Amino acid sequence: MDAAVIVVGAGPAGMMLAGELRLAGVDVMVVERLAARTGESRGLGFTARTMEIFDQRGLLSRFGDIETSDVGHFGGLPVDFGVLEGAHQAAKTVPQSATETVLEEWATGLGADVRRGHEVLSVTGKEDSVEVEIRGPSGVWTARAEYVVGCDGGRSTVRKAAGFDFPGTAATMEMFLADVRGITLEPRMIGETLPGGMVMVGPLPGGVTRLIVCERGTPPQRREKPPAWEEVAAAWQRLTGDDISHAEPVWVSAFGDATRQATEYRRDRVILAGDAAHIHLPAGGQGMNTSIQDAVNLGWKLGAVVRGRAPVPLLDTYHAERHPVGRRLLMNTQAQGLLFLSGSEVQPLRDVISELIRYGDVSRHFAAMVSGLEIRYDVDGGSHPLLGRRMPDVELTGHALIRRSIEALRPARGVLLDLTDNARLRRRALPWRDRVDLVTARPRELSGTGPLADTSAVLVRPDGYVAWAAPGSHGDLPMALERWFGPAI
Structure with a gap:
């Protein structure tokens, strides 16, 4: 193999995925048609959810001073992010060129092999590998990898070559x-x-x-x-x-x-992420942000499978979790397009929605939709309110090194957060210690308040989403650990 994973496309999704794979210990080659970054600003800023993702990897400081705002819009109608609980602010005016520079420097610093000036000509799936025909400065050559991920945009060569269906509207x-x-x-x-x-x-x-x-x-x-x-x-x-x-x-x-979405995000050893999997009208900067979040959802799963730590069916959860997110993205951008691109005939609709947004529940609904904060994956089916949602960033006490829950996610490993110093619970998780960090700490907020109220322990995936919580999960801890992190050692 020339690399365990070949990522096609060095945009935000491709470079985020490359960095996540390197954190998982996987050799990755990024193939990019352009000889150099364009320097174009394109997508501006980050949604609140992407801000959280960059924070959990320690990347926010690399962007320098970021102007933030708690004001957004839905189809040009103002939306107040301040109605949501917590400090959910979005970044403004960060050009995509800066995002690409930061992510590429991060990924290459972790050891990603970036090949610029290399154009993919064909992708051929084999039983145990994928062959990629590439035209580079020295001619045409064929690279082999265990998996290939197309992050090569709306006109994706990978998607077309692998035969993915891409229905929608022109x-x-x-x-x-x-x-x-x-x-x-x-x-x-x-x-x-x-x-x-x-x-x-x-x-x-x-x-x-x-x-x-x-x-x-x-x-x-x-x-x-x-x-x-x-x-x-x-x-x-x-x-x-x-x-x-x-x-x-x-x-x-x-x-x-144009609005289109691939019917499946994975076909055997070929996977799609970002604009290669979904295209839509740009509205509120959601496209780049959703693409980055695709990469973070996929990266740790693909890394675990490639390293033999988790079975291949773990990759099925990538489509199961991200395809509905993409479908909802297409729905809300189409709706926004009707609002801000149509003529006076839709003014009554704008007026009605403007009235509705003044209601607290409606305002929270729109704010969560366009910021990515509404996402909840089906991880367990239990009753705990955090299951399937992002682990909130809470202040912790009692641990020598970790003062915020988000800091525990920096290495991109699973985290079992033990909030009651339960030695028996930690012993049950020890067989997964090569993949899951055990952190004993307490929330700094008063007992009985905050997002961790009445919670004794939380299992967090490397992408920051809660996979198990006590009390409230259907299965016990070892079941959750095996489902998301593979068999015990």
């Missing part, structure tokens, strides 16, 4: 996205519609301005290269009457509202 319109310098424009929020379409203006660091332009009735085009700036400026003038042709474009792109 694009019905085209939108322009541009970052420019040399102009001063009043900010315009998404949702401020014009008679002929929609425009958005947002300031970015370094004197750059983000523009989005959508003319209703503009048919989508199959472009092989980005549109010219003159095309974008002309559309802006038709919609607003303003001439911005003198601005200096940093980069320009076009995108549509």
Whole structure:
């Protein structure tokens, strides 16, 4: 094998997955068609859930000072994240170029082999491996791996070569996205519609301005290269009457509202993640964030299977858990598109939803949906409220090194958090000590309050989700350990 896992695509999903696999001790090769990072800002910022993921791996500090906000939107209608319990703030104005740089430096620092300027031509599954035909600077060659993961975007070569079904709806319109310098424009929020379409203006660091332009009735085009700036400026003038042709474009792109999802995320030894598995209208920066979360869900599972620590059926839970998340993402972005891209005919709908959002339960529902905080996996079926949800970050006392629960997740291993110093419980978990860390500590909050109230122990997966809790789980601890971490040693 040239690598245990070949990841195709060095975007946020691919590099996050590479880092997770290296934390699991797996050799990984990342194959990327582009010779260098584009430097384009594209996806901006992180949802609250992605902020938690980066925090659990100790990555947040690498982004420097991050501007955060508890205000978001659904289809251009304001959503207050502050209605959710806890400090769930989203990051603003972090360009995708910075995210890609941080993740690549992290993954390569862990030992990932990144091959830029290498284009995948074909993918062929074998009984015990996958062969990938690659064209690189020195010619065409074939690499072999136990598994291949396509993180190569909406036009994924891996998805097409492996024969994945990708049903959905084709694009019905085209939108322009541009970052420019040399102009001063009043900010315009998404949702401020014009008679002929929609425009958005947002300031970015370094004197750059983000523009989005959508003319209703503009048919989508199959472009092989980005549109010219003159095309974008002309559309802006038709919609607003303003001439911005003198601005200096940093980069320009076009995108549509196509919505598709792979019917399965894994076919034998070929797996899809990120935009290779689902495409949709960009709305609220959910695409990149969901892709990163795909990678974190998959990484520890694939690592455990490759290293022989868990049986292959563990990989089935990747599709079972992430496909519904992707399906819901497509639903909510389609709904948002109707709200901020349609004309005056949907204004009554906007007005009704604006009224509904003022109700606390509705506001919490929308905030949890667009932030990723609503996700709950079917891990046990028990009654404990934390089962299948992300382990909340709580302050701990009684442990010499770990002061916050999220710090226990830095090594990307399972964690058994013993909250009552139960020696018998820890003895039952000892046969999994090569995969699960045993942490004895107490919540700092007063007894009977907080997310761990009336909880004696919690088993947390490497991705941060609770797999077992006492009391309240259906099965006992060894059953949960074997299900998620494989047989005892």
